[in-house]
Amino acid sequence: MVSKVKVLLWLGHVALPALGLWLLVSRPELDTDYEHHGTHFWLVLTTAALAMALGVMLFRAARMRRDARLILVSLVFQFSAGFLGLHALATPGVILLTPNAGFVYSVPVGLGLGGAAALASSVEFGPAAAARLHRSAWMLSALPTLLLVTWAVVSMAQLPPLHHAPDPTEARGPLVGVAFVGSACYLAAAFRYGRQYARRRGVVLLSVLTAFVLLAEALFAVGFSRSWHTSWWEWHVLMLAAFVLISSSAHLQFRREGSALGLFDSVTLHQTMAGLERDYTRALNEMVDALQARAEGGVASTEPLGAVGARLSKRFGLTERQVAVLQQGAYALGSEREQVRRLGLLAVIGERSNVIRGEKDLLDDVLHLVSQAFERDRFRLGLVRGHELVFSDGGPADPRSLGFPLVVKGSRAGMLEAHRVGGRFSDTELAMLRSFADRTSVMVENARLYQQIDGLFRSYMSPTVATALIADPSQAGLGGRIAEVSVLMADLSGFTPFSESATPEAVVHMLNTYYGVIVPAILDCGGTVVQFVGDAVMALFNAPTHQPDHALRAAAAGLALQRVVAETAVPHPGWPRFRVGVNTGPALVGNIGAQQMRNYTAIGDTTNLAARLESLAEPGTVVIGSPTYAHLGSRAQVRSRGTVTVRGRSEPVTCYVLDGLR
Numbered sequence: 001m002v003s004k005v006k007v008l009l010w011l012g013h014v015a016l017p018a019l020g021l022w023l024l025v026s027r028p029e030l031d032t033d034y035e036h037h038g039t040h041f042w043l044v045l046t047t048a049a050l051a052m053a054l055g056v057m058l059f060r061a062a063r064m065r066r067d068a069r070l071i072l073v074s075l076v077f078q079f080s081a082g083f084l085g086l087h088a089l090a091t092p093g094v095i096l097l098t099p100n101a102g103f104v105y106s107v108p109v110g111l112g113l114g115g116a117a118a119l120a121s122s123v124e125f126g127p128a129a130a131a132r133l134h135r136s137a138w139m140l141s142a143l144p145t146l147l148l149v150t151w152a153v154v155s156m157a158q159l160p161p162l163h164h165a166p167d168p169t170e171a172r173g174p175l176v177g178v179a180f181v182g183s184a185c186y187l188a189a190a191f192r193y194g195r196q197y198a199r200r201r202g203v204v205l206l207s208v209l210t211a212f213v214l215l216a217e218a219l220f221a222v223g224f225s226r227s228w229h230t231s232w233w234e235w236h237v238l239m240l241a242a243f244v245l246i247s248s249s250a251h252l253q254f255r256r257e258g259s260a261l262g263l264f265d266s267v268t269l270h271q272t273m274a275g276l277e278r279d280y281t282r283a284l285n286e287m288v289d290a291l292q293a294r295a296e297g298g299v300a301s302t303e304p305l306g307a308v309g310a311r312l313s314k315r316f317g318l319t320e321r322q323v324a325v326l327q328q329g330a331y332a333l334g335s336e337r338e339q340v341r342r343l344g345l346l347a348v349i350g351e352r353s354n355v356i357r358g359e360k361d362l363l364d365d366v367l368h369l370v371s372q373a374f375e376r377d378r379f380r381l382g383l384v385r386g387h388e389l390v391f392s393d394g395g396p397a398d399p400r401s402l403g404f405p406l407v408v409k410g411s412r413a414g415m416l417e418a419h420r421v422g423g424r425f426s427d428t429e430l431a432m433l434r435s436f437a438d439r440t441s442v443m444v445e446n447a448r449l450y451q452q453i454d455g456l457f458r459s460y461m462s463p464t465v466a467t468a469l470i471a472d473p474s475q476a477g478l479g480g481r482i483a484e485v486s487v488l489m490a491d492l493s494g495f496t497p498f499s500e501s502a503t504p505e506a507v508v509h510m511l512n513t514y515y516g517v518i519v520p521a522i523l524d525c526g527g528t529v530v531q532f533v534g535d536a537v538m539a540l541f542n543a544p545t546h547q548p549d550h551a552l553r554a555a556a557a558g559l560a561l562q563r564v565v566a567e568t569a570v571p572h573p574g575w576p577r578f579r580v581g582v583n584t585g586p587a588l589v590g591n592i593g594a595q596q597m598r599n600y601t602a603i604g605d606t607t608n609l610a611a612r613l614e615s616l617a618e619p620g621t622v623v624i625g626s627p628t629y630a631h632l633g634s635r636a637q638v639r640s641r642g643t644v645t646v647r648g649r650s651e652p653v654t655c656y657v658l659d660g661l662r
Helices: 004-024 035-064 068-087 101-121 127-135 139-158 174-199 202-221 230-257 270-296 305-314 320-354 360-374 427-459 463-471 493-502 504-524 550-569 607-618 626-635
Strands: 378-385 390-393 400-407 411-420 480-493 528-533 537-542 577-593 597-605 622-624 636-644 653-661
Touching: 004 360, 035 230, 068 101, 068 127, 068 139, 068 230, 068 378, 101 202, 101 653, 127 139, 139 411, 174 202, 174 463, 202 230, 202 427, 230 493, 230 550, 360 427, 390 411, 400 427, 411 427, 480 493, 480 550, 480 597, 480 607, 493 504, 504 528, 504 537, 504 550, 528 597, 537 550, 550 577, 550 622, 550 626, 550 653, 577 607, 577 626, 597 607, 607 622, 607 653, 622 636, 626 636, 626 653
Parallel strands: 577 622
Antiparallel strands: 378 390, 378 411, 400 411, 480 537, 480 577, 528 537, 577 597, 622 653, 636 653
């Protein structure tokens, strides 16, 4: 609706004068005679003064903005003002007693030159052409004065072509052509400015566009008017209306902005506007930096900018009102940047909540990130231990601080404590802190859930296997690889008679007691316990982690196992003892089973032979195969068992009793 009203107002500005001109041309009886030299003198002189004031303002803006278009637009008003001034001074009976040719011809010539400048100004110059025009700005500004002086001298000296008395019917012949060509130039310039207005709205730009249309109508009227008749007076009024319209628009813009600097920015070239936008962006960024620096120094953002504002005002030519608006924009931009920065840190907390780490490490991260987000404030994190809220620094809760609860599974798990010295948190900051607390609650819940799962997970398999699967879950897939391993097999000799004579509780107690000491012994040597089968245990070395000395580790684990079992069995003389077999060689290592349940193990002849060697061992001893002995070399203290035949082997095997390691 607003845009339609503006269009109707604009059409009224240009249509009513055109309609009046058409009536005077089509109805000659309305074109009455009115000859009053004093009225003409002051009317034209006032119009010239307005045009000159606009020309000077535009030239100053052009110099400050370094804009070629404003230079050419200023020439429009300078040409118009100068020749209108001559037209006024040559009014018969006011200053000059007799009619002068300059009185007749100055208006179409001046407005025609202005039309050429208007058309040139509507061109969107490139950077190179605009720079050349700006370098010749003073030369162009002197051109109207030079032409006016020349015109005045020739007119007063009555030199050709201004030497004869003017025809009372006004300009004819070539000057009518000048009027029509000038009108066409103004209309073409108005059309181009209309296209610019569609892209860049501005009240002064619209006024310039309208003024060009009115000047085109005035020049058109020059070709039809008769001296001192209504049509003759009309084009004088049209020129005055054009310049009054621009002056009023400029005044309205001045009252709105409080400065004359940006009055004609909407008329400037696109590259000039782009440069202004860059300047304003730099000013805004500098203002943001200044506000942040002042805030870090303890100065509130609502305080006047003082020297900072004066420096920016001088650099960018800003008024106090514009500096105030810029300060508000800078505060808003700074707040937005701060919010974006804090949201980024909040997102980091969200990412950290998915990382498998300990609760303390995660909470230390949260405290660090929150402190980064609110650098001038103090924070503490406390967790509920038992029924008491315990902070990391050991101190009690601060009643002066704000508390944001950490909730895990509907229960209070802790608190994020925030304290601001000498101020209050804004609503936005409070919402952000609540989000930090919510994210922290998720982290605490995830950390505790991980600890529970990790404890259960590791209790059902060897820690090395669990660690490998956590580091690379793809290793949990069914299948395996061929690798050289050392396999340790151990079982209890005499377990069946013991279990028949003892209660089930006593059997379980004996097994758990033994496994409680032999598993740590195997793990200390780097072994991977892969399974328990009743009274038997199987361990691998060199899988899943690489161990170049796997044979030495397996042998050491076998001796350590027998040593801790002997120590454990001292109070229990009736408990059976372990036999241990160790063998080295290639095996298929990987996950065996089904999608629903699987087991990490080693399969192959190496494993089978380790089991056979274990069956050959005496209780309390370790028997190793010849491949293992070859790996140990001189470090092994052994007794040969000679060559024995084992089940599943067509050829006899050589084995040794391991007594110790050097």
